[in-house]
Amino acid sequence: MAAIWAARTSAEQRIVVLDGAARLGAKILIAGGGRCNVTHYQVTADDFCGGSRNAIKKVLGRFGADATVELFAELGVRLKREETGKLFPTTNKAQTVLDALINEARRLNVSILTKRRVTRLAKNEDDAFAISGEWGEIISPRVILSTGGKSVPKTGSDGYGWELAKRLGHTLTPRLFPALVPLVASDDWRPKELSGVSLPAELLVHSATGKKLRIVTGDLLFTHRGLSGPAVLDISRHYLDAVEDDPQTQLRINWLPGTPSEALDATLQALGSASLRKLLREKLPARLADLLLELAEIDLERTGDQLDKAARRRLVRLATAMPTPIVGNRGFAVAEATAGGIPLDQIQLKTMESRVCPGLYLCGEICDVDGRIGGFNFQWAWSSGYVAGVSAGS
Structure with missing residues (x-):
């Protein structure tokens, strides 16, 4: 994206x-x-999280979602909107998107050189950049670093871009951790037995004092390690950040999104001679419904009028605020984004040029910006890549 707009801006x-x-x-x-x-x-x-909302807004405002749709249409890629609001190519093939970008770059006579890992980036005595690796060296007056963060390092984004930026005077945020990442639950957390089951859920990050720090509603997937699915990926960066501040931070799950504990409690009290198991199975996957009754120490055949107060409270807590003992996450190897990076206050947001090293531009996930699931991290790439490309090419 940055190369395309640098080439579109300057033909020379x-x-x-x-x-x-x-x-x-x-x-x-x-x-x-x-x-x-x-x-x-x-x-x-x-x-988005990371940098200030106002700073992120300035960059997004230069090249927003509408501009992205228009650009890809110009490049021959039609996008379709799905129920979630996500936009995908009508071909349902990522290759369509990649081919369009590469073809446009080549049309603009951009030289694309692969197997050229950069291991050294420094300014020489002429104030130009010496960019080098085992393959050789290039001298350039301007450089755009778009190396990503640390998520899925096998794709190339292994954090080395940060090292290059640090050598030129940049610093990083105090925390660098996986975002949009599956969570690992303790071995004795029984719901892991439901691996493969998916359902809508409401996830809440609670402080040690009980304060709600973040709420996310969406689809959740049980795995043999713990939890995944869109809602879990979205809540992960907030939980992992909060637990760094306070190890007593809890992740709780409401298996009945939109139903507060008081409402379920009232429903159970009014159930009368009807079956508890039948009620729960109407609202939840059968295996989860049965597990909740087991964990609440309630016989599967029990009816509402056979439920004592203590058992009812146990069931309400397990169904609407189940504590989830998270012991870790799947790490950068599978995380879809990186939280942390180069702070936005080290970058001139009108141009994405470094404030500490003139001629250096930064865009994408190398910056301290991470979006929620749904195409937002790609949009940050398009927006910041556009600004960096136009500015470096001017």
Whole structure:
């Protein structure tokens, strides 16, 4: 994206893309289950974490979701909106997106050089950049770093871009951790027995004092390690951040989203001679319904009028605020994004040029910006890549 807009802005400069991989675009190809969730139909700064919302808003405002749709249409890629608001190529193939970008870059005479991992980036005595690796060296007056963070390092984003930026004077946020990542539950957490079962749920991050820090509602997937699915990925960065501040932070789950504990309690009290198991199975997957009754120490055949107060309270807590003993996460190897990076206050947001190293531009996940699931991280890539490309090419 940055190379395309640098080339569109300046027909006189030579634009060179250096990529350490043998093939371009690995992250595009694996995104969205191989379909590539290009963006979301509605993107605001509130969909992101990391840098200040106002700072993120400035960059998004230069090249928003509508501009992304228009650009890809111009490049021959039609996008379709799904119920979730996510926009995918009508071909349902990520390769369509990657081919369009590569073809446009080549049309603009951008030199794309693969197997060119950059291991050294420094300014020489002429105040130009010496960019080098085992493959050789290039001298350039301007450089755009778009190396990503640390998520899915096998695609090339292994954090080395941060090292290059640090050598040129940048610092990083105090915390760098996986975002949009599956969570690992303790071995004795019984719901792991339901691996493969998926359902809508409401996830809540609670402080040690009981304060609700974050609430996310969406689909959840049980795995043999713990939890995954869109809602879990979205809540993960908030839980992992909060637990760093307070190890007593809890993740609780309401298996009946939209139903507060008081409402379920009232329903159970009014159940009369009806079956508890039947009620729960109408609202939840059968295996989860039965497990909740077992964990609440309630016989599967019990009716509402046979339920004592203590048992009823146990069931209400397990169904609407189940404590989930999280012991870790799946790490950068599978995380879809990185939380943390180069702080936005080290970047001139009108241009994405470094404030500490003139001539250096930064865009994408190398910056301290991470979006929720749904195409938002791609939109940050398009927006920041556009700004960096136009500015470096001017």
